[in-house]
Amino acid sequence: RGEQFFFVNNRFIKSPYLNHSVNTAFEGLIDLKYNPSYFLFMDVNPKSIDINIHPTKTEIKFDDEHSIYAILRSAVKHSLGQFNIAPILDFSHDKNMELPYSYRNKKVVEGVGIDINENYNPFQTTNTKSSENIYLDLDKNSQFNQDQINSIEEDSRVNTLDFKDDNNFDSNSVYQLNKKYLINKIKSGIVIINQNRAHQRILYEKFLKFITVDGSTPQKLVNPLKMNLSIQEVNLLFNYKKLLKSSGFLFKKISNNDLNFEAIPTFLDPNKVESYIEDLLNNIKDEIPDKNFSKSDLTAKLMSKSLAIKNGKKLLIDEQEYIVNSLFACKEPNVSPFNKKIYHTITFDELEKKFL
Incomplete structure (x- = not known):
């Protein structure tokens, strides 16, 4: 050290x-x-x-x-x-255009010559036989008879897959996989994002800014929520009351075991306040405080873990795009607040090697 x-x-x-x-x-x-x-x-x-x-x-x-x-x-x-010490995700750089290091000292390959038929007449008409009769003129000694040919032709139609043109693929599209991962196509390959960890990172940076710099404008609940808690749980929340207030949570004590929640952060669902508080309490109980650890940083981490979108939830297209765009606007999109990897990039080169 x-x-x-x-x-x-x-x-x-x-x-x-x-x-x-x-x-x-x-x-x-x-x-x-x-x-x-x-x-x-x-x-x-x-x-x-x-x-x-x-x-x-x-x-x-x-x-x-x-x-x-x-x-x-x-x-x-x-x-x-x-100073480019921290890795960044480059959406504009195409790795497919890079020249491999092993080829840099090799000579340039000469261009391939083109043979032109000067006697070709584009207006000359020919009688093209239909596909139904194309096999009738085959040599009688051919090893395939007509029935075999028809069978092969039918099989080929059954096994043909209709692939869409890759040029029509929207490079900004986001797709959810297994209700856990978001897949986004970039020029050099694809990015696979863990939706829960990504949302944790987004909320963590937002809450930390609220607590240390700006403060949050809360949304008042039309019907304040009364929660009956243990004395220990009430004391836990009051230990974090000032930081929770900076984040948008407003509550007051109405008895030893009862709290009245009057407001929450603007981006949270008012119908899920009770589950938010329960998750937050569970995470506070599970967390082992470090004497050298910032309480504001710890609070931001706990709230991001409690309020983040969980794996297993199906997201709307707008929600998927919000997660991806907000993640890469973060100061540190690589890892979650708990130092877990958020996304993994697979390049087209890596995909090609899988099929060698």
Whole structure:
């Protein structure tokens, strides 16, 4: 874990919290057991930091550490993308046009000559025999008789498949497979996307932005939902109340075991509020908090996991296109918030090799 240095206003500091921000920016690029090396310099208003929380003064406290976490992570991600360290999905580059490395030093093949029949007359008419009589003039010694020929001809008609012209294929079309995967055609091949993980990534970045930067405008419920919960569940939700409010969830306590939900994020279905809350509670209970883990980041992860479209759900065309377009507009479309691979690309070259 050497060669990891933070400098704030030219003062060396240690910050497990900010170190986690840098590590999350490298998710999907390096193995989890490795740590990136870095020298990071930050200029911060001295009035917004407290340097007296540690005897050696190497640890400091920021007034708004959540915003600094988000800004630092975004800056590192931007740098990785700017210098082409992070992989990107190129929809315009056609790998089929690339020259294989083994052919680069070979001589150019001369063009194939074309023989032209100068005596050809396009207006000369000939008597073309119909397909029904074409076999009548075959040599009598042929090894096929007429019945065999008719049988072969019939079989060929039965086994012929009607393939549509590939030129009519809409390259922007999205297709759902097995109610779990979305398949999108690109110039170099196809992309296969896990719909649940993709939606988790979309929601995670949206919630994290709500919590750390913008805040969400909630939609008020026409009929507020009253939920009867255990005291432990009520306490769990109140521990996250401020962050949930930033995300669009508004609720208040009406008794020790009862909560009244008055508003939810605008993009959620008001008819499914109870199932959303139940999933969220289950995920909070299952999550093991890390002392170096941002609570806002954890909240965004938990909500994205709870509210994401589940595998097994049939999606409308508009929903499929929304998932694909929104995913590749994300800062980190490669992996889910839980570091799981979201999509896999299969090139036409790879498909060709499968049939060699």
